[in-house]
Amino acid sequence: MTANWGAFSAAEPTLASLVEERFGAFTHHVLATLRRDGSPRTTGLEVRFLHGELWFGMMPDSLKALDLRRDPRFALQANPGEGTSMGGGDVRIGGRAIEVDDPAAKAAYVKEVEPPEPFHLFRTELTEVVRTYVEADTYLVVEAWKPGGPVRTLRRT
Template sequence: MCWSAVEAAVPEFAGRVRERFGAYQHHVLATLRKDGAPRLSGLEADFRYGELWLGMMPGSYKALDLRRDPRFALHANPGPGADMADGDVRVSGLAFEVTDPEVVARYAAEVKPPEPFHLFRTELTELVRTSLEDPYIVLESWRPGRPLRTVRRKGDDSPPEVG
């Protein structure tokens, strides 16, 4: 599902997720190596034209990983400290390389990345936000075709509250 469809389905939640990614420029991308092992890499993510875009240096391992297997997870930079004031956010999905010269040129004209570069458009399959609302740890998760799910869990052995 493209980003604009996420915004249409769960606008407030999508806003919180996007805001969290916007707080910092660099994030952590997880891809799969040839042998199936995870690879973590730094990355700048960009929300533009109703999509979440991933740009990469030419020939980078993360780009080669995504060309071979499009599955990814992207974790927003948690920032300094451990207070989780804005929550902890990650998105998962599939990333497909964009090779249309007009789309790549339009993106490059606005973003001005170092060229050449690989550009990937994402199809999102899951968004997750974890935050603290004393006395709870709050887990919000969303998948296409399902409602937003919120679980509030106390730091003790109490059963979670699901909403």
């Protein structure tokens, strides 16, 4: 089961807002894709939250774009920032990236983002969103969401 960003935001607006804020704190984040042999590949990536979708734009024929064309599964981690405070917590999103070839959709993205052209454009289908943070210097808190269910919160001492 998957959901787009808009469905997640409607189902869990508080967590969605925190996740967007965390990704908005920095420009570059870390994307994990799967190589042809199944091993992981991590690369930097800029992301956009626009019109109810989480978008990935990539240079033509970049290895991460080729990975996603072959196997759309991904994991995305927000840039943790400088130092060790990780203000806002550690945020990760898992899902599938679907390449967008529709000229109207790409034109709308270009109008908003003004990326260098040509480029690959992917919209995402989420399979999980996870936020981990420390509460009151006592608890490690993990908030996890999967489509079709509520946010589950786990606290560990």
